[in-house]
Structures are given as structure tokens and as C-alpha cells.
Amino acid sequence: MKKLKLLTTTALIAAGLAHGATAEEITVLSWGGAYEKSQVEGYAKPFTAATGIAVKTEAADNPAAPVKAQVEAGNVTYDVVDVEYADGIRLCDEGLAEEIDPSILVAAPDGTAAADDFLPGAVTDCFVATIVFSTIYAYDETKFPGDKPASIADFFDTAKFPGKRGMRKGAKVNLEMALMADGVPADKVYETLGTPEGVERAFKKLDSIKKDVVWWEAGAQPPQLLADGEVTMSTAYNGRIFAAAVTENKPFKTVFDGQVYEYDGYIIPKGAPHLEAAKKYLAFATQTQQLADQAKYISYGPARRSSAPLVGKFEDGKTEMGPYMPTSPENLTNALPSSYEFWVDHDTELNERFNAWLAS
Template identity: 70%
Template sequence: MKTALVLSSALTAVAFAASAEEITVMSWGGAYTVSQVEAFHKPFTAATGINVISVDADNPATPLKAMVEANNVSVDVADVNTSDAVRLCDEGQLEEIDPASLPPAPDGTPATEDFLPGALSDCAVGNIVYSMVVAYDASKFPDDKPATIGDFFDTAKFPGKRAMWKSAKTTLEMALMGDGVPAAEVYDVLGTPEGVERAFAKLDSVKGQIVWWEAGAQPVQLLADGEVAMTTAYNGRIFAAAVTENKPFVAIWDGQVYEYDLFVIPKGAANLEAAKKFVAFATGTQPLADQAKWISYGPARKSSGPLVGLFQDGKTEMAPHMPTAAANLTNALPSSYEFWVDHEAELAERFNAWLAN
């Protein structure tokens, strides 16, 4: 009897230890984190028994880098953009992730062939394609509606304050497109001193009308509060506000700047094997397609695309709201991580100096 009791207690302890296994995943908050919790975290826990703790940051790359450098890493997986993923990997801040550990497509296509170009790197696995777009409050423009990136900078024709991300990245590209530079030529122009001057001159034309935002939830709130009439914003945030909260917000796809978000594992992650399991699970074909039920970001795998269906409301077709929809790519700019890895320091310094004047 005593032996049986001891054995029972031991088995209970083992079961508790297994059920107590957990990882911490850091993301960007808002509707985006909700989409990950529903499509990735909950199904992963159901499949593996590994609990997922969700934490948010304005830009997860910043605290991740600080944690690794302080040798005090408290997260196991983080969601970062492409330029940060490449930079952090080059700096030795991230664990390498073997593409062979990722599940193939349902038809057997290897992950290396199924992910979209640029979605896999030595230390990162893409999950979504998102974009920075211009959006406006339709109630502010009852007659003539803004339709192009140029309209964002035309405060005479479309009066009202603007909001923009407080960052050189995307802001400078959008300024050039707003000044008539075709998307395909933006980085060639921005790579010259004259192009940089042109971008800042365009920003000068609206500087007194700009409210600067730093966290992804802020531009939507600024629109909702009536503090601005137009803003740059992540397309998924605008979609969520318009569809789930019935806000009169409209995205302008002309001049969108799109890129990947990717999962990375910081050096020193306490739960490395569980973190790798999570990344492999979350970036499978079906989970990536399922995420689109919750937010209008495109999946990073080719095989996920045909599985994208309706929003969680059961009536909104998601395909037209994806940055990668053909109709939305007419004058769209794929963000160049190569450009930003090379130029971020100098352009950020110039941008901050411009803000201070």
C-alpha cells in the first residue's frame, strides 16, 4: 500500500511537471497578439501541454537585445521584423533555427520551398506579411475621399492633422512616394543625399500637422478620438477597428510598405527545446492560415494562402484585406532590410535631429 502510494505520488509529480512546462512569447500587442493567441498559443498548448505566457512590447527587438546583453533572458520566443531579425542574428543575439525542423506543406513540399522568398533566414522564421498603410476617418471626408499616398500630404485638399510613426523607417519611404517617386525607385532615390533631402522636404510640408505615434495601438486611437483625420498605421490594426468595432476607417493601399514579421529565439532562452517546438508548430500551414481569421495579415507560407477564408465574424472575406492581394500591390513597396541594415544608424540620427528642430 505504501509502495503504491509513493508510486502514485511520483507519477502525479511527473504529470504536474509536464503540465507545468511553459514558454514566454513576446509580441506587439493589440489585435496582433490576439490573433497569435487564438491561432498559435491555444492550439499549441492543446497539442503539447506546454503553456504559453504572452507578453507585449512596443518593439520586441529592443528588450530582447537588452536581455541577451545583460545575460538575463526572460522570454523564449519573440516576434520581430526582418531588419531586426537579420541584425540580431548577425550580432549573435539569436539561436539558429534549422529549416529542416519546420513542418512541410500538406502536399509534402519542404518548408524551404513553401515559405515566401525572404521569410526564412538563419535565425528566424516568417509568420506574417504586414504593411504600413495610410488610413483615414471617412466621416472627416464626406465628399471627396483620399485615395493615394500623395493625398496624405495634401492638407489643403484634405484638411486635418496627420499621425505618423516616430521612425525614419517607412516614414521616409512614404514621404518619397507621397512626393511622386514610384515604389520601385524609392530605395535608389533614398540611397542618395538628394533623395534624403527630398524626403525630409516632403515631411517639412506637413511637419506642423503631424502627431507622432510610437506604439501600434496609438494611431487607431488617435483616429477614434478625432485627434487626426489621417494616419499611417499597421493594416491589421485598421482592419480590426473597422470590422470588429465598426469604426469608419478606410485603408489606402497605394504606397503601402510591406514586410515580414518573424519568430526568433534569443540566445540564453531558458526553454530552448520547447521554444523550437512552438516556432515549428506556429509556422505550420494550418496555423498560419488560421491566424487570418483574426487579423488581416498574409501568411508567410504559400500553402497557407488557399486555406485563408472568412474572418471570425463568419461573413468578411479576408483575401481582399491582405497586403499581398493583387489589387493592393499596384504601387506597393517591399521594405528592404538590406537598405536599413546599411543606413539605419545615419538616417535615424538625421530623423531625430529633424524632429528636434
């Protein structure tokens, strides 16, 4: 990656004001709900205040689908689109997203270049991550009045921590967590899983709790399984557990040890109608402070290291968000970034193996 030009926030805003007339409004496509609200409050409103460029936000079930259709039809109406990491890579590879010059990204407040401040892999040729969501496991505190589960190994220890376990029905994440629970360091997981011996080791670990697993497929299921008492622990998306614990007062505790985290972020579709304004918005939204501000509204971690110390309270004004963030330093001590490249190469074979194992 070429050396980044260190832009200051002031310079960025000045540039936006100077060129605001080129596009009075841009359209950002996102996912709706609380996540979209977090982007409007954290990014869009302050961007408009700084540049005079209005931001119209629209929603789709999966924004990658309409982007592909629009670009292929030569009729693009979106300027910036929020997509999952894998979709960002794919759209770029297919020539459906604009390449993003990393020099437009704003340095951290202490001068650290953006390339060094973003988490590993968070900036690619066409994609800039904004948030990190993760698969963690959570437990019902009322089921364990004594010792509490604290590590990924504890999830697999039904002797010390009895009860059913909820797990997503598929190979991805389960195999990684199984290896970490079996003592494989996070930075060696994919190297290990890339060997026949490593695959055998992961399935052997899964064997140890297979009879106690309740399988889930939709993100809303784990909190419900916990609430209904069907399981005492479950893997889950961290935001789902946060919502249940903080907004619904459920006695659920998140364990981040052994978490597998993934990125979500922005692309600019090929042929975006307001390209320069879109670049300004993307650069503004991915600044340190903006990513920290978004975290006031949702428990997904900012994709920059410098944002983590700036994360404050939830919008209720009392809940400190730091402990709930996948990217908080204390939650990253044994964390694994999901490898898109690994799963592109091995998804079919490992899921076939998983399904055969499940049926056996």
C-alpha cells in the same frame, strides 16, 4: 540557402508524436493581448493536439530583452520567442539565438518549398517570420463624401483632399512613403534613398505637407486623432485601424497603396531547454494552414503566400479578413518591405536630418 527537404504535415505530426516524451511542455514568450491570443488559438492548441506537447505562453513588453538577459546569464527558460524582425537579426548576430535549418520548415500544400513560399526575407539564419504588420494610411470616410483617397500620392495631395495629416515623428517610413508618392516605384525606393539626391527628393515631398502635419509617436494615437477630428488622414499601424473600424465601428478606411510592411516572428534562444520540441513547434506554427488560422484573430497578414487564400473570417464570424491583410495579393500591388539593412546603415544620419528639418 540549401535545397529544402519537403516535409508533409503528416510526417511532422508523426515525428512530434514519436518524440513527445522528450518534452512534455515548452514555454513560448510573446507580447500578450490579442496578438498572443491569436498564437494560442492558431498555433499552440492544435500543436498540443497533434503532438501531445503542452505549450505554456508567457508575455513581456518586448520579448527580446529577457531573452538576451537569460542567454547571457546561462539560465534560459524559454524555448521559442516572438520578436520583431530587427531584434531577430540582432540576437542572431550576437550569438544569442539558435540557427534554424530551413529544411525543418514545411512545404506549401502544393509542394512549393518553404523558401519559395515565404515572402522575401522572411526566413533568416535564426528567424522565421509568422506575420506581417504594416504602416498604412487611413482616412475618415465622413470627411470625403465625394472622391475617396486611393493612393499614397493622395495622402500628400491636400488640394484635392483637404485636411490635416497624421504622421509618425521620425524618418523611417515617412521618407519611403514620400518617395512613392513622388512616383518612385517601390522596388527602387531604397536605391533612390541611398543617394543624396534621393534624400533631397523625399524631404522636398514632405515639405509639401509639412504645415498640415500632426506628429504622433505611439500606435494608439492615429485612431484617436482621426476620431477626434484633429486629422482627416493619418499613417498608422494597420491593426490599429482594423480594431477601430471593425470592433468600434469607426468610419475609418485603410489605404494599402504605398504601405511599408515589416515582419514579426519566432526565434529559438541559444540554450533553449527543450530544443527539439521547440523546433517541432516552430515548424508546426509556420505551416500554411496555421498562419492562415492565426489571421482569424488579428489583422496581421501571414508571412507565406500560400496562406493568403486560406484566410477566412474574423472571430466575429462575419468580417472577411482578406481585405484587411497587408499580405492579401490586392494589397501588395504597390507595397514596400522595410529594409532592415538600409536603416542599420542610415538610421542615425537620416533621423538627425529629419529632426533638423522638423525644427526648421
